Amino acid sequence: MTSNLAIEAVGLKKSYHDPKRGRIEAVRGVDLAIRQGEVFGLLGQNGAGKTTTLRMLASILPPTEGVARIDGIDVVADPIEARRRLGFLSGSTGLYPRLTPRETLRHFGVLHGLEGAELERRIAELLGLFDMEAWADGRCEALSTGQRQKVSISRALLHDPAVLILDEPTTGLDVLASSAMIEFIESRRASGTCVLLSTHVLSEAERLCDRIGIIHHGRVLACGSLGELQHQTGEEWLEDVFKRVVLAAEPAAELNTGAKSK
Amino acid sequence: MSPFSASLRIAHAELLSSLRDRMTMVYAVLLPLALYPVLLFVVVQVFLVVRGREQHALVRVGLIESSGAAPAGQERLADALRGDANSGTRPGTGPDVDSGSTSGARALEPVELLAPRQGGEVEARAWLAEADGPDAVLVGPRAEGGVLVFDSTKGKGELAVRRLLPRLEDLAEDLRQEGARDAGLGADALDALIVEARRDLAPQEDKAAFLLSFLLPMLMVMMTLSGAFYPAIDATAGERERGTHDTTLLLPVARSTVLQGKILAVAALAMLATLLNVLAMGLSVGHLLGMLKGGGADLQFEVPWTAFVAIAPLALLFAFFVAATMMVFASRAKTFKEGQAALGPLQLFFYLPAMAGALPGLALTPALACVPVVNVVLAFRDLLKGRVAPLEYALAAASLLVLALLAVRGATWFLQREEGGRPWFAFRRGKAA
Numbered sequence: 001m002t003s004n005l006a007i008e009a010v011g012l013k014k015s016y017h018d019p020k021r022g023r024i025e026a027v028r029g030v031d032l033a034i035r036q037g038e039v040f041g042l043l044g045q046n047g048a049g050k051t052t053t054l055r056m057l058a059s060i061l062p063p064t065e066g067v068a069r070i071d072g073i074d075v076v077a078d079p080i081e082a083r084r085r086l087g088f089l090s091g092s093t094g095l096y097p098r099l100t101p102r103e104t105l106r107h108f109g110v111l112h113g114l115e116g117a118e119l120e121r122r123i124a125e126l127l128g129l130f131d132m133e134a135w136a137d138g139r140c141e142a143l144s145t146g147q148r149q150k151v152s153i154s155r156a157l158l159h160d161p162a163v164l165i166l167d168e169p170t171t172g173l174d175v176l177a178s179s180a181m182i183e184f185i186e187s188r189r190a191s192g193t194c195v196l197l198s199t200h201v202l203s204e205a206e207r208l209c210d211r212i213g214i215i216h217h218g219r220v221l222a223c224g225s226l227g228e229l230q231h232q233t234g235e236e237w238l239e240d241v242f243k244r245v246v247l248a249a250e251p252a253a254e255l256n257t258g259a260k261s262k
Numbered sequence: 263m264s265p266f267s268a269s270l271r272i273a274h275a276e277l278l279s280s281l282r283d284r285m286t287m288v289y290a291v292l293l294p295l296a297l298y299p300v301l302l303f304v305v306v307q308v309f310l311v312v313r314g315r316e317q318h319a320l321v322r323v324g325l326i327e328s329s330g331a332a333p334a335g336q337e338r339l340a341d342a343l344r345g346d347a348n349s350g351t352r353p354g355t356g357p358d359v360d361s362g363s364t365s366g367a368r369a370l371e372p373v374e375l376l377a378p379r380q381g382g383e384v385e386a387r388a389w390l391a392e393a394d395g396p397d398a399v400l401v402g403p404r405a406e407g408g409v410l411v412f413d414s415t416k417g418k419g420e421l422a423v424r425r426l427l428p429r430l431e432d433l434a435e436d437l438r439q440e441g442a443r444d445a446g447l448g449a450d451a452l453d454a455l456i457v458e459a460r461r462d463l464a465p466q467e468d469k470a471a472f473l474l475s476f477l478l479p480m481l482m483v484m485m486t487l488s489g490a491f492y493p494a495i496d497a498t499a500g501e502r503e504r505g506t507h508d509t510t511l512l513l514p515v516a517r518s519t520v521l522q523g524k525i526l527a528v529a530a531l532a533m534l535a536t537l538l539n540v541l542a543m544g545l546s547v548g549h550l551l552g553m554l555k556g557g558g559a560d561l562q563f564e565v566p567w568t569a570f571v572a573i574a575p576l577a578l579l580f581a582f583f584v585a586a587t588m589m590v591f592a593s594r595a596k597t598f599k600e601g602q603a604a605l606g607p608l609q610l611f612f613y614l615p616a617m618a619g620a621l622p623g624l625a626l627t628p629a630l631a632c633v634p635v636v637n638v639v640l641a642f643r644d645l646l647k648g649r650v651a652p653l654e655y656a657l658a659a660a661s662l663l664v665l666a667l668l669a670v671r672g673a674t675w676f677l678q679r680e681e682g683g684r685p686w687f688a689f690r691r692g693k694a695a
Contacts, residue, residue, distance in 0.1 A: 083514040094509035098282040
């Protein structure tokens with residue numbers, strides 16, 4: 001166990017069989033070491049392996065190879081404990097449409113071991129924090145995208161997790177809702193929570209992330225602070241940094257994600 | 263929180279969600295409540311139309327006379343068959359309370375008497391078979407009474423018997439009372455002449471019980487399937503389609519716990535649908551029989567509530583088995599359409615044994631008690647008839663439980679491939695992200 005790392009991945013791989021394309025290697029050996037209180041951005045194009053990596057870290061998918069730890073807990077050996085220390089949020093929110101925000105929070109709270117007055121206090125606190133009281137008893141399916149995102153954030157924070165994994169959290173959000181999400185991430189950094197964020201919006205990464213990893217064809221090609229990446233590539237803007245790293249890797253990489261392994 | 267408590271919590275959320283779903287409410291609650299009254303209303307209307315037409319239909323009756331019958335007696339018999347109100351001398355002959363018809367009504371139920379012939383029952387059957395033959399033939403009268411011969415496969419055969427039998431019974435009663443009076447005896451001193459119709463002589467109650475035990479178990483199986491169908495898809499493919507699958511997988515409980523919670527919810531909804539179906543059907547059929555009683559269709563039966571108490575545990579196990587099996591088949595589906603495509607053919611595997619189990623003559627043996635679905639139908643049938651075979655009943659329950667647990671295991675296995683823990687079988691197909 002590595003006590004000072006909130007998220008750790010060593011040689012993480014995921015491959016699967018596609019009936020049409022044969023064996024697909026979605027993630028080809030990702031190594032990550034993210035400290036507590038750090039905001040880490042995983043940048044990559046669509047299909048680069050970001051979501052698969054995050055889902056393995058969150059114990060939703062079993063890795064084909066490698067080790068993943070959340071707050072020191074091996075997600076393969078003890079997935080339930082790993083999930084207790086984790087808050088996961090995606091752009092699709094994943095809310096049960098026919099439950100109300102209050103019922104959703106109560107459901108997740110109970111299953112995370114909260115109960116009675118403590119649970120109700122925590123729910124009230126989050127409803128107040130995100131200004132949700134007025135619509136907390138209407139069904140989630142009737143909420144706006146921004147309201148759903150607030151419920152989703154509250155659900156991820158309910159059990160006060162040590163690690164937050166956010167999979168393209170601003171996808172589909174309007175400007176105001178995106179801005180609110182960015183403020184939320186900044187607030188979590190201030191509170192010392194480790195945040196792992198996947199995005200392809202480079203401005204978000206520039207603004208939020210302490211360190212950035214660029215993933216391409218299932219491999220992390222570059223990793224460091226913005227300054228370190230600028231130094232490594234000689235580029236000033238993150239967009240240029242990204243292009244240089246990705247294009248430099250293209251000839252060496254197997255261009256098609258559907259390439260069959262030997 | 264214990265795994266069982268977590269399962270109950272998940273089942274609670276699933277039930278809450280399902281009961282707020284319009285489609286689930288339609289299939290599990292509204293359909294059973296509305297279907298039977300509507301269907302039976304239609305049946306009653308059709309019945310009334312048919313009865314109305316029957317009232318005006320002419321029935322042709324043949325008479326095969328025994329030699330030596332008194333002409334006066336023949337005349338009186340002919341009057342009785344035609345429904346002549348003056349044919350009877352017995353007080354109160356007018357309105358026929360039992361049959362629901364009256365002298366006035368009889369005038370609307372015309373009977374044509376054909377020219378009599380000589381012979382016996384053999385001749386009567388031959389006459390019936392003729393192309394222009396009568397609808398029924400009365401063989402007699404003899405000293406002990408008469409026999410009404412008819413062919414139930416001919417359109418008006420049953421109608422002829424329904425119309426003629428009460429008239430002949432009235433005449434027989436009048437003759438009995440007259441005979442007693444002429445001999446100076448009491449009103450009940452003589453036996454009545456026997457008027458017999460050559461037809462199925464099984465008591466109405468037995469026939470009703472047979473019909474009920476034949477249909478209800480099969481219907482209960484179908485009701486359970488129908489109740490589980492939509493919730494099973496909603497809890498599996500529906501979650502993927504709505505994008506809540508990952509949310510559920512992120513709960514800090516084992517995948518088997520999630521699955522058990524979902525199965526409990528689906529089984530509860532299946533039971534709810536079955537219960538509502540049985541209730542709605544019972545009330546509607548009871549109401550229908552009450553309406554039809556006045557029309558002579560006195561098909562009455564009663565199922566003791568203890569039969570349903572005995573059925574309940576097996577019905578619960580069956581609902582659990584159905585829910586688990588459906589979850590296995592729907593668990594691979596990514597959309598509702600895929601879920602429906604997966605569960606559609608599966609239903610045949612339930613329907614066909616259910617229909618096979620409803621075949622008359624098939625008995626619940628220890629071997630059949632181990633055959634899923636057939637065992638439930640046969641056990642339900644026995645229990646409805648008031649028969650209890652403890653060994654077979656226990657075997658059927660054990661078989662269902664084992665199969666349900668196997669189905670849960672199978673469904674868990676499908677989920678295991680997405681579990682953080684290593685599955686006991688390496689599953690390599692499927693989408694990773």
